[in-house]
Amino acid sequence: MRPILQIATAAVMVTAGCQVGPDYTTPEMPLPDDFAWTDGAEELPPEYPAEWWTLFNDPVLDSLVARATANNFNLRIAAERIDQYRSQYSIASADLYPDIQAVAAYSRNRVPATDFGSAGSSQSGAFNSWGIGVDASWEIDLFGQIARGIEAAVGDLQAEVENWRYTMISLRAEVASSYMSLRTLQARLGVANRNIESQRRYVELLNQQLTMGTTTAGTVAQADAVLAQFEALIPQFGVSMSAEMANLAILLGTTPGALTRTIPAGQGIPAVPTEIAVGIPADLLRRRPDIRAAERTLAAATARIGQATADLYPKLSLTGQFGFSASSATDLFQWASRSYNFGPRLTWDFFNGDRIRSVVNQQESLTRQALLEYENTVVQAIGEVESNLIGFALAAQQRNNLAEAAESAQLAYDLLLDQYEHGVTSFLAVIVVQQSLLETEDSLAQARGLCAETMVELYRSIGGGWTTGVLPTLASETKDSSS
Numbered sequence: 001m002r003p004i005l006q007i008a009t010a011a012v013m014v015t016a017g018c019q020v021g022p023d024y025t026t027p028e029m030p031l032p033d034d035f036a037w038t039d040g041a042e043e044l045p046p047e048y049p050a051e052w053w054t055l056f057n058d059p060v061l062d063s064l065v066a067r068a069t070a071n072n073f074n075l076r077i078a079a080e081r082i083d084q085y086r087s088q089y090s091i092a093s094a095d096l097y098p099d100i101q102a103v104a105a106y107s108r109n110r111v112p113a114t115d116f117g118s119a120g121s122s123q124s125g126a127f128n129s130w131g132i133g134v135d136a137s138w139e140i141d142l143f144g145q146i147a148r149g150i151e152a153a154v155g156d157l158q159a160e161v162e163n164w165r166y167t168m169i170s171l172r173a174e175v176a177s178s179y180m181s182l183r184t185l186q187a188r189l190g191v192a193n194r195n196i197e198s199q200r201r202y203v204e205l206l207n208q209q210l211t212m213g214t215t216t217a218g219t220v221a222q223a224d225a226v227l228a229q230f231e232a233l234i235p236q237f238g239v240s241m242s243a244e245m246a247n248l249a250i251l252l253g254t255t256p257g258a259l260t261r262t263i264p265a266g267q268g269i270p271a272v273p274t275e276i277a278v279g280i281p282a283d284l285l286r287r288r289p290d291i292r293a294a295e296r297t298l299a300a301a302t303a304r305i306g307q308a309t310a311d312l313y314p315k316l317s318l319t320g321q322f323g324f325s326a327s328s329a330t331d332l333f334q335w336a337s338r339s340y341n342f343g344p345r346l347t348w349d350f351f352n353g354d355r356i357r358s359v360v361n362q363q364e365s366l367t368r369q370a371l372l373e374y375e376n377t378v379v380q381a382i383g384e385v386e387s388n389l390i391g392f393a394l395a396a397q398q399r400n401n402l403a404e405a406a407e408s409a410q411l412a413y414d415l416l417l418d419q420y421e422h423g424v425t426s427f428l429a430v431i432v433v434q435q436s437l438l439e440t441e442d443s444l445a446q447a448r449g450l451c452a453e454t455m456v457e458l459y460r461s462i463g464g465g466w467t468t469g470v471l472p473t474l475a476s477e478t479k480d481s482s483s
Contacts, residue, residue: 019144020313021306024151024299027371029378031281050467052459053176056270056452060263061179064252068175071253075171078164079472085157086474092153095146098138103323105131130332133323133339140318145310148303155300162293164472169289169465175251176456179263182244184449186265188442189237192230195438199227202431269448272399272455276392284381288463291381294374301367308363311356314348384461392454399447406444409437 053065069075110126141147203223209215242256245263249256285291320342326332349356413433419425459465 018142019147019306020309021144021148022302024302026295027298027374029285029375031285031378031382050464052464053172053456055273056176058267058270060267061176061270063262064175064179064248065172067252067254068171069168072171072251073253075164075167075472078160078167079474082157082160082164082472083474085153085160089150089153089157092146092149095139095149096141098136098318100134100136103131103133103135105129127327128329129325129327130329131323131325132332133321133325136318136320138318140316142316143310143313145307145315148306148310151303152300152307155296155298155303159293159296159300161471162289162296165289165466166293169460169463171251172465173456173460175248177453178244178248178251180269180449180452180456182241182248182263183267183269184445184452185237185241185244186267187269187445187449189234189241189265191438191442191445192233192237195435195442196227196230196234198431198434198438199223199230202428202435203227205427205431269445269452272396272448272451276455276458281382281385284385284463285378288381289466291374291377291463294370294377298367298370298374301363301370305360305363305367308356308360311349311359314346317345317347319343319345381461381463385458388454388458388461392451392458395447395451395454399444399451402440402444402447406437406440409433409440413437 053061107129108126109129139146203220206215206220206223210217210220245256245259248263249259252259285295320340322338322340322342324332324334324337325339326334326337331337413430416425416430416433420427420430
């Protein structure tokens, strides 16, 4: 057996430097030095936005993100896919080692008497066959087919890890965005209720004037219609808030009723941080999981070219068998009953109608597609960041302008109310200014919500929301540790 082991060892050493097909190198992408519209955004390290939602200083939001990370079904499915591809890697790696099988068999046989030359031969008729032994085979990876298969499996596994991370950052952004929308609706509902109260006071004033004959019934009817329109907004807010609560519940893997107490009204829209960390375009290649996944998919596709190319060359296998066989169970383990065979086996599929070459061409096309997908993902990512930077800058500007308008409207209302208390102006004038103030506050609430949501989308587009080295706990790991 020693010569066989020496041959196998030498063959394994040879295969380390004999892999057909292209060796993968990370493609170079021409990237701009900076993003446009970076006013108000700082170029901070990629690690800075890993937990960007904490910058809102909102414990409720922090709790929702944590619950979603633990319970979201899509994220758990993505983790299971990691487990699936890790098993696929183990399957590919197993091809490096010998395949050894234990064999035990029994059969009852009968052969024609004519096979033994005479009808009366004592060897004719039925007889038993007992056998036990070991079969072994080992394919020597002469041209790196197995190694390329492992390389492809590693790329697939790493791509699934990145897909899990991308699912996670998308989930966290969706939770934050939905939460901002819900807080915005709650703020607007509060403004709408104050507007309704103001309009009711206006209608009461008009009714008093109608009684005194200083206004007309048409004016009162018109004011009643405006009041009814304001009151009709309340159910719309209720429907929108219920839909947003249901969306949040799905993201958290729970039911809407379980969130009602978690997100009480009155807390307001979280304040947007004054500093935004975006980094530079080159950071996206290291930080956005969808880009990282596309790059790993490209690496796996490149390895499969070599895996397919290896079929053009001969395959060398070492096979062997050792066992005992006998017609009687009592003779089975006698040394004279032993049988064995071993030796190399060379196969070469050299006449196949150009089928293998077509498979190689197919895999090369798939690799070129993977390269285009990678480049497209990078370009789209840069475009998303650019668009979100512009959106955030404009939303922040609109918020600031409306904040100034609301401050001026509040000042006008306070001055007019003071004049009314001193008998200088009418209560009707106060009501009109108050309604204008409430309309401005409603617009400001929408602008604040939009600013918060665009900041969430900005951090999603730059790949914020995951931490290096943090991976999900897989079901197989839990099973292995408990067994």
